[in-house]
Amino acid sequence: MTKATHTATSPRLFAWLAPLVLIAAITFAYHDTLSVPFLFDDTASIQQNLTLDSLWQSLRPPADSGVTVSGRPLLNLSFALSDRLGAGTLAGHHLVNIAIHAANACLLYALVLGTLQLSSVSRYAPRFPHAHSLAIALLWSLHPLQTESVTYLVQRAESLAAFFYLLTLYLFLRSQTTPPHRSRFLLIATVTACALGMAAKEVMVSAPLLVLLYDRAFLSRDLPSAWKTKKHFYLALFSTWAVLILCIIQSGSRGNTAGFHAGTSWIDYIYTQAFAITHYLRLAFWPSPIVFDYGRELITSFNSIAWPAALLIVAIAWIFKRWWHNRPSGFLGVLFLAVLAPTTLVPVATQTIAEHRTYLALAPLFAGTVLLFARLLGEKAACFLTAALSLTLVFITLDRNRDYHSVESIWSDTLAKRPTNDRAWHSMGYVYLEKNLPDEAKNSFRQAMQLHSDPVNIMGYAHALTKSGDTGEADEAIYLYRTALAAVPSTYTDVYESMSNLGLLLGQKGEYDEALRWLNNAIALAPRKTGAPYNLGSLYFSLGRYEEATAPLRLALSDPKQGDAASDLLVRALLSLGKTSDALALAEKQTAAHPDSLLLRLSHAQALAASGRLDAALAEYQAILAQAPAFPSARTQLGILFFATRRLPDARRELALAVTQNPRDAAAQSTLAEVLLKSGEPDEAVPHFEAALQLAPADRKSRYLLANTLLQLGDLDDAIPHYQRLIQEKSPPLAEIHNQLAIAYAQKNDFAQARAHFSECLRLDPKHTGASENLRRLPAP
Numbered sequence: 099m100t101k102a103t104h105t106a107t108s109p110r111l112f113a114w115l116a117p118l119v120l121i122a123a124i125t126f127a128y129h130d131t132l133s134v135p136f137l138f139d140d141t142a143s144i145q146q147n148l149t150l151d152s153l154w155q156s157l158r159p160p161a162d163s164g165v166t167v168s169g170r171p172l173l174n175l176s177f178a179l180s181d182r183l184g185a186g187t188l189a190g191h192h193l194v195n196i197a198i199h200a201a202n203a204c205l206l207y208a209l210v211l212g213t214l215q216l217s218s219v220s221r222y223a224p225r226f227p228h229a230h231s232l233a234i235a236l237l238w239s240l241h242p243l244q245t246e247s248v249t250y251l252v253q254r255a256e257s258l259a260a261f262f263y264l265l266t267l268y269l270f271l272r273s274q275t276t277p278p279h280r281s282r283f284l285l286i287a288t289v290t291a292c293a294l295g296m297a298a299k300e301v302m303v304s305a306p307l308l309v310l311l312y313d314r315a316f317l318s319r320d321l322p323s324a325w326k327t328k329k330h331f332y333l334a335l336f337s338t339w340a341v342l343i344l345c346i347i348q349s350g351s352r353g354n355t356a357g358f359h360a361g362t363s364w365i366d367y368i369y370t371q372a373f374a375i376t377h378y379l380r381l382a383f384w385p386s387p388i389v390f391d392y393g394r395e396l397i398t399s400f401n402s403i404a405w406p407a408a409l410l411i412v413a414i415a416w417i418f419k420r421w422w423h424n425r426p427s428g429f430l431g432v433l434f435l436a437v438l439a440p441t442t443l444v445p446v447a448t449q450t451i452a453e454h455r456t457y458l459a460l461a462p463l464f465a466g467t468v469l470l471f472a473r474l475l476g477e478k479a480a481c482f483l484t485a486a487l488s489l490t491l492v493f494i495t496l497d498r499n500r501d502y503h504s505v506e507s508i509w510s511d512t513l514a515k516r517p518t519n520d521r522a523w524h525s526m527g528y529v530y531l532e533k534n535l536p537d538e539a540k541n542s543f544r545q546a547m548q549l550h551s552d553p554v555n556i557m558g559y560a561h562a563l564t565k566s567g568d569t570g571e572a573d574e575a576i577y578l579y580r581t582a583l584a585a586v587p588s589t590y591t592d593v594y595e596s597m598s599n600l601g602l603l604l605g606q607k608g609e610y611d612e613a614l615r616w617l618n619n620a621i622a623l624a625p626r627k628t629g630a631p632y633n634l635g636s637l638y639f640s641l642g643r644y645e646e647a648t649a650p651l652r653l654a655l656s657d658p659k660q661g662d663a664a665s666d667l668l669v670r671a672l673l674s675l676g677k678t679s680d681a682l683a684l685a686e687k688q689t690a691a692h693p694d695s696l697l698l699r700l701s702h703a704q705a706l707a708a709s710g711r712l713d714a715a716l717a718e719y720q721a722i723l724a725q726a727p728a729f730p731s732a733r734t735q736l737g738i739l740f741f742a743t744r745r746l747p748d749a750r751r752e753l754a755l756a757v758t759q760n761p762r763d764a765a766a767q768s769t770l771a772e773v774l775l776k777s778g779e780p781d782e783a784v785p786h787f788e789a790a791l792q793l794a795p796a797d798r799k800s801r802y803l804l805a806n807t808l809l810q811l812g813d814l815d816d817a818i819p820h821y822q823r824l825i826q827e828k829s830p831p832l833a834e835i836h837n838q839l840a841i842a843y844a845q846k847n848d849f850a851q852a853r854a855h856f857s858e859c860l861r862l863d864p865k866h867t868g869a870s871e872n873l874r875r876l877p878a879p
């Protein structure tokens with residue numbers, strides 16, 4: 099067995115200087131990433147991850163969904179911690195990612211240096227191991243391929259697993275180069291680090307085996323000796339696989355997005371990985387083009403990868419030969435293959451090629467490259483060349499990080515490099531929706547569907563149809579949502595938004611029961627997400643179910659897009675429930691928090707009016723309109739206030755202008771109709787009642803007034819269906835509605851129907867003198 103002693107002691111100055119150089123270089127390379135927004139999987143894994151609310155709960159990450167944190171409790175815990183570190187800001191998460199990367203660079207430096215100082219590698223080691231170790235760590239940490247694992251938050255999975263992988267190897271090395279009384283403690287720490295890594299990402303699966311192979315390559319020099327002298331340690335180390343097995347079970351097969359049952363042909367996946375590995379190697383030495391997301395493309399023909407496969411087979415044979423003869427290059431090759439093995443051999447359906455998988459694999463590759471340079475060019479020349487390369491890579495990395503500065507820029511860059519990536523088209527569709535460009539969004543989602551017509555892309559296209567606001571496209575969107583939702587489990591991407599939008603569209607079409615079911619299902623699926631609570635509260639409000647509207651509207655108050663609208667509706671719901679003081683308190687609180695919001699000021703004015711402070715309300719309405727004359731909702735409420743105070747000419751003027759500015763304002767249409775009725779102009783009132791009901795079919799008061807107006811005008815055939823619908827909905831005043839309907843039938847000489855409805859009116863209200871008198875006047879049957 100080779101003695102695990104060092105051939106030289108690193109100078110104290112270099113021992114401090116090297117980590118500082120690494121940290122400074124990494125800080126410079128990633129200093130402008132602190133404001134990079136949440137991207138792609140970040141949303142589900144961080145923003146909408148309810149388990150991050152509690153540190154204890156974070157140890158049980160979401161299961162069965164296939165999100166990045168599924169089955170990775172330590173990764174999930176790290177996001178809970180960085181969320182608290184940055185007080186919920188992006189900067190906190192990014193700082194932790196950069197810190198982990200810097201720690202990995204320092205660990206790699208220490209591991210390489212410690213290995214080069216072992217007597218067993220003295221004939222291979224350079225004379226300046228400190229400089230070469232620093233060169234390797236710099237080249238590895240500044241390479242632009244690492245940006246995805248550092249700048250893209252959720253890919254902390256790679257860097258965190260690499261941290262524990264490197265820490266496991268380094269602690270084991272230290273355990274063999276320290277006095278026996280410290281060695282036992284370091285071996286325990288090695289096992290602990292390995293177990294923790296198993297809870298970070300599945301790539302750790304090879305770590306126990308690689309420790310054994312490291313022992314064989316650099317310490318014990320053969321496997322039997324390594325096993326015999328440290329059998330109990332290796333049994334403990336291999337037992338850490340139990341942690342990984344438990345994590346995989348907890349993940350629920352990662353929502354069937356990975357594994358042999360993920361629906362991806364294994365042979366096609368292997369063909370694709372043959373190309374992927376050679377592609378990674380090319381990018382390591384010529385990092386262009388670097389791609390954020392490669393999509394789900396598979397290579398289905400061996401002819402397409404014949405040459406890459408041949409080169410890969412030759413490389414693997416060479417690595418195996420070098421490993422068999424116990425050469426350091428053999429160990430480096432095995433480490434490279436072992437890190438890539440989990441995602442090479444186990445199909446990942448959602449992304450067949452991913453640059454972040456090379457994060458740790460680049461370490462043995464660059465270590466071998468720098469040491470080869472040292473032998474071929476001389477040690478000083480190799481160090482200078484590596485320093486020059488590292489400097490060049492810093493600026494390439496800085497440039498690459500600029501692509502991450504917005505969601506639009508990263509997906510535009512991806513599409514420019516991979517135009518056949520349906521996920522990139524899908525994501526660009528969302529970018530356009532965010533920018534309120536529905537036509538461009540439809541084109542993007544349509545491109546995604548043409549490339550891959552799966553339920554997720556279909557739902558995306560339906561989102562664009564919904565956003566366009568074209569009533570002619572609503573039926574198509576409803577059909578697409580129903581089709582897609584029937585084909586996927588609730589854990590799929592886009593299901594929440596699809597449920598929410600489907601509920602919204604069905605509510606607009608008057609299919610209320612199904613609409614309420616979908617909206618409630620969406621909220622139950624993801625209580626933290628926005629959209630569905632507002633849609634549900636709005637639907638309950640339109641149905642006059644104000645008490646039921648309050649709970650979802652309170653949830654929606656935190657919605658960054660619809661929070662003001664939710665507050666406005668909640669104030670109005672509370673007013674409708676007679677809870678004037680609660681409504682006023684809420685309106686004052688929201689207005690104080692957001693004084694520039696005209697909508698919140700409007701609801702505050704409504705609460706003031708309801709509480710009897712009419713002068714204050716009038717002043718607020720007029721102040722709002724002075725600031726925003728084209729704010730029809732404020733003009734509507736001012737008209738309603740004038741109507742309530744019997745200022746009919748003023749009410750008519752304001753409401754007529756409000757309807758002109760926004761013909762789709764149901765409240766303006768219905769109140770203007772009432773003003774016209776009070777002004778003795780029933781003919782003019784009818785079209786406004788009809789417009790109000792077209793916009794708000796559940797407005798029972800407007801329907802009742804319209805039916806009465808039509809009856810007054812003698813339009814019996816038009817009046818009767820409105821009365822019938824009100825009776826079907828059991829709308830109050832139900833007895834009077836039966837009486838009015840009976841009068842309409844009597845005027846049509848349909849005395850049987852008239853008699854039946856007069857009788858029903860009297861059954862509901864025996865003291866209804868009008869119905870009693872009307873019934874007496876009917877001809878005898």
